[in-house]
Amino acid sequence: LCEHQEKQIGFPGTRDYSPKQMAIRERVFTAIINCFKRHGAEVIDTPVFELKETLTGKYGEDSKLIYDLKDQGGELLSLRYDLTVPFARYLAMNKITNIKRYHIAKVYRRDNPAMTRGRYREFYQCDFDIAGQFDPMIPDAECLKIVHEILSDLQLGDFLIKVNDRRILDGMFAVCGVPDSKFRTICSSVDKLDKVPWEEVKNEMVGEKGLSPEAADRIGEYVQLHGGLDLIEQLLQDPKLSQNKLAKEGLGDMKLLFEYLTLFGITGKISFDLSLARGLDYYTGVIYEAVLLQQQNDHVEDPVSVGSVAGGGRYDGLVGMFDPKGRKVPCVGVSIGIERIFSILEQRVEASEEKIRTTETQVLVASAQKKLLEERLKLISELWDAGIKAEILYKKNPKLLNQLQYCEETGIPLVAIVGEQELKDGVVKLRDVATREEVNIRRENLIEEIRMRTSQL
Amino acid sequence: LCEHQEKQIGFPGTRDYSPKQMAIRERVFTAIINCFKRHGAEVIDTPVFELKETLTGKYGEDSKLIYDLKDQGGELLSLRYDLTVPFARYLAMNKITNIKRYHIAKVYRRDNPAMTRGRYREFYQCDFDIAGQFDPMIPDAECLKIVHEILSDLQLGDFLIKVNDRRILDGMFAVCGVPDSKFRTICSSVDKLDKVPWEEVKNEMVGEKGLSPEAADRIGEYVQLHGGLDLIEQLLQDPKLSQNKLAKEGLGDMKLLFEYLTLFGITGKISFDLSLARGLDYYTGVIYEAVLLQQQNDHVEDPVSVGSVAGGGRYDGLVGMFDPKGRKVPCVGVSIGIERIFSILEQRVEASEEKIRTTETQVLVASAQKKLLEERLKLISELWDAGIKAEILYKKNPKLLNQLQYCEETGIPLVAIVGEQELKDGVVKLRDVATREEVNIRRENLIEEIRMRTSQL
Missing domain, CATH: 3.40.50.800 (Anticodon-binding domain)
Structure with a gap:
């Protein structure tokens, strides 16, 4: 199959979908769309390109991965990098303060493609977002319920949804002695912890980003913590964190979130994880990421993550950046990454020798x-x-x-x-x-x- | 409604789709996809950009409308201009000699947007194509049957499908005294006849393109002809055309096509029209275009065209342009233009005050x-x-x-x-x-x- 896939690549980082691949893709989309509709979402669509200025300053260090269109006269345009920023632009432009919508479309990143890992320069995102001023953590909990439903529905095997909060991270950075001006860049370093070991991340913080080794070590202690309500209670009692206003707010909301997730019966797959950072600039509150787990061969060690399949969080400031008067619309959402899910299902179909019909002719x-x-x-x-x-x-x-x-x-x-x-x-x-x-x-x-x-x- | 639409335009020539617009759009897609599936089509997908060289030399005078991506290192890329060229590239790359597929996706043109006429720089095409070496005119007739089914299903009012053949056009140019080297550019001029009067087209042929006035006048006589089997028979007896090998081939196939269309019972909406040219370089045989008709206010004159909603034709040489050994795969297809259809249905919904639900919540x-x-x-x-x-x-x-x-x-x-x-x-x-x-x-x-x-x- 892999050979077959390679053959279908027009040039590095993109691919055509054959009729058989499309049939599998349609199954995945159907499961996801059914879930979004089950939760009462409307659907919108936006253009594949945006004004370049719309995307500027929204993605932190990842901004270098944005595809620009050639200046052929007229406006400077870029291909959309995600569906979140176009959504926020859409809300501000149309003065919408209240909507629950989904959007399934391709996004573009000038990444070094690693196709064996299911990464492409053009790939689908399936986004569900709730915009509006609501009581705390109810929409946030629904987003996690949605991730849980979709990953269960698709029968992809065991999974874990890691949860954290930007305010807890910022509070943690403050009490560890990180200067305010370095919060974002240190956050980007923490974001790499799922791919590289702590020592390397520490080297980057100290060597490249000029953080003191002591501050880095203090961060190192926090970011190895993960757990559930117990850990939240413990940190609410933490002598340093509990003194920090942001961290306290974040931990209070995290507690409320876990109470709602308990009512939904899904805490078994949720882990409050202080190492989760997520690289994008625009998050302001709760953040989350779902990873698929694979049992190691010897079945002795813990199952390991084989990659992220969904992520999201709260971004209360983004819409305001597009409104002439800066009026904010609080938002929370989740994005399902279809490519890795699709690769897994495609391999499974191949292995099972299931015959997939690509037409419906009677x-x-x-x-x-x-x-x-x-x-x-x-x-x-x-x-x-x-x-x-x-x-x-x-x-x-x-x-x-x-x-x-x-x-x-x-x-x-x-x-x-x-x-x-x-x-x-x-x-x-x-x-x-x-x-x-x-x-x-x-x-x-x-x-x-x-x-x-x-x-x- | 128009005001509302204007508000939703991110920048000239593109637009967002609101939940209500999406609900209407989904209805149209469903009707079209149902038809394509009824005819046994598989579905494929290709990337939104192609290598720039893939698009070069395929679109004649319209090539200037291609959107290029900025050279940020790596390959030179362009946004797809239609779905036909990527389809041909896909067939050649995967050595597919036989497929019936549909593809619904957005394409991009740096056109002067005239949004009131339903034209955008980003718009959907819904393409159905049959590739393979088959007996003459059977797939071609099926494409016309598909256009007829879709336009009938959508209840857009009266419509007419104009049909011609590139070989008949080329034969006509030859017998009118157009030099071989000017066939394509004169064909582009003829293509404008649905928008501008003959005198203007003649001026372009003679003034800009250096054709003799006599040759132009001879073309002028042919291009006013339109009809059915009778006209085909008449032209097969035409003393000049009948001596031209290409024209004779084209007229023979046109006769066969009309016989098949008679069996399908759809000749009432089909007109063999010698003024139909279609601008794209890659057509080699039959070409067609569907227009919606509107009764004039006084109901005395003939109904007038309010614009093209579908078009297509045979392109037997395109796949070979992408094959290293030039191996040809004959193709015929049709592209449904959704934007104008969508505008009409949207206006109708507004006028009827029909309430459209944008969610399915029970x-x-x-x-x-x-x-x-x-x-x-x-x-x-x-x-x-x-x-x-x-x-x-x-x-x-x-x-x-x-x-x-x-x-x-x-x-x-x-x-x-x-x-x-x-x-x-x-x-x-x-x-x-x-x-x-x-x-x-x-x-x-x-x-x-x-x-x-x-x-x-």
Whole structure:
């Protein structure tokens, strides 16, 4: 399969989707869209490019990955980097203060593609966001419920949703002695902890970013903590953190969040994790990331993460950046990363040798003798007009064997065969491809018979 | 509505889709996808950008409208201009010689946007194509049947599908005395006949493109011809055209096409029209374009075209341009232009005051008293897990009136009300928003009751 995938890459970092891949992709989209609709979301769409200035200053260190369009006269444009910033621009531009929407579309990043890890320069995001001034943590809890529902539905195996809060991180940085001006850049370093070991992150903080080794060590102690309500209670009693206003606010909300998640019955898969940072600049409150877990081969060690499949958080300041008067609209949302999920399901289909149909054709209109093209065209036209999914071979005089073989290959369950005798008798021979049984059906009953036979499929 | 649309434009030539617009858009897509699937098409997807060289030399005079990405290191990339060239590139790259596929995606043109005419710089195309070596005109006829089915299904009013053939055009140019080297550029001029009068087109041919006035006048006589089988027969007898090999081939195939279209019963809406040229370089055989017709106010004159909504044709040489050995794969296809169709349907919805729901929520989980947030969260979690589409207001203590009002506004048909007494009795009060009837349902029967009540909607 991997070889096959490679062949389909137009140039590094993008790929075409073959009909078989599309069939798998549609299954994933259906599960995700069903979940978003179950939670009452509307749907919107925005252009693939935005004014360059719209994206500027929203993504921190990742801004270098934005694709710009060539200046061919007119506005300077960039391809969207995510769906969150266009959503915020949309809310501000249309003065919408209250909406729950989903948006499924491709986003673009000038990343070094690592296709084996399921990363591409063009990839889908499936975003669900709730905008509006509401009572604390109720929409935030719903976003986590949504991630839990989707990952359970798709049966991707074990998963874990890590949760943290930007205010807890900032409070932690403050009490560890990080100067205010370095909060964002130190946060970017912490964000790398899921990929590189602590020592390397510490080196970056101290060496590149000029943090004192003592401050870094204090951070090092906090970021190894993870747990549930117990840990939240413990940190609310922490002599340093509890004195910090931001951290206290964040921890209070985290406690409320866990209470709601308990009511939803999903705390078993949620971990409050102080090492979770998320790189984007615009988060202001709770943040989260879902990772798939894989049992190690020896089954002794803990399962390890095989990569992030969803992430999100609260961004209360972003809409205000696009409003002329700076009016804020609090938002919280989640983005499902489809590519890794898709890769897993694709591998699973290959391994199981499951046969995936790439069309929904119910019947092939065939002929047993030569010179019956006109009759085939007349019959198929009747079927199409009645809403039946039907095909013919595009040959004047196809062999019956070739027509039957086409059905076997593509999974078409029925063949409607016209022949001289059938035409005289006013019937069509209907053949069941699987059982090879054939019966003559009166022409006026054919449509009903095909509907009846294919409704159980 | 137009004002509303204007507000939603991020910058000239693109637009956001609001939830209401998306609901209309989904209806149109569903009708089109159903038709493509009825004809046995698979679906593929390709990246939004292609290598710049892939698009070069495929679009004739329109090439200047291609959007290029900025050179930020790496390959030179352009946004796709249509879905046909990426399809041909996909076939050649994957050595596919036989496929029937559809592809629905956005394409990009640096056009002067005329939004009132439903033209944008970013817009959807819905393409259906048949690739493979087949007997003449059978796939071509199916493409026209598809256009006929979709435009009939969408109930857009009267329409006409104009048909011509590049070989007939080239033969006509030859017998009119156009030098070979000017065929393409004269063809581009003819393509403008649906927008500007003949005199202007003639001036362009003679003045800008250096054609002799006599040759232009001879073209002028042919391009006013349109009709059906009669006209084809007449031109097959035309003393000049009938001597030209290309024209004769084209006319022979046109005759066959009309025979198949007669079997499909759709010739009433098809016009063989010698003025139809279509600007793109890659067509090699039959070409077609569907226009919507509008009755003039006085109802005396013929109905006039209000714009093209679909177009396509045969392009037998395009795939070979991407194959290292130049191996050809004959193709024919059609592209449905969704934006104009969408505008028409949107205006119709506005005029009819039809209320369009933008969510599918079946039930709002509400409370009649304060301090019941936890109970609401528990209940809605049960409903979500059972697949019921449900919402709550994100407030700790919402007023019942506000909750009922939310249902009225958004069209939610049912309210599940929890209260102290109901909790004690093990029931939920289920309210029908339209009739205002309320009944107590035992908690264990609630899911079944909601399913039953909303299955008829």
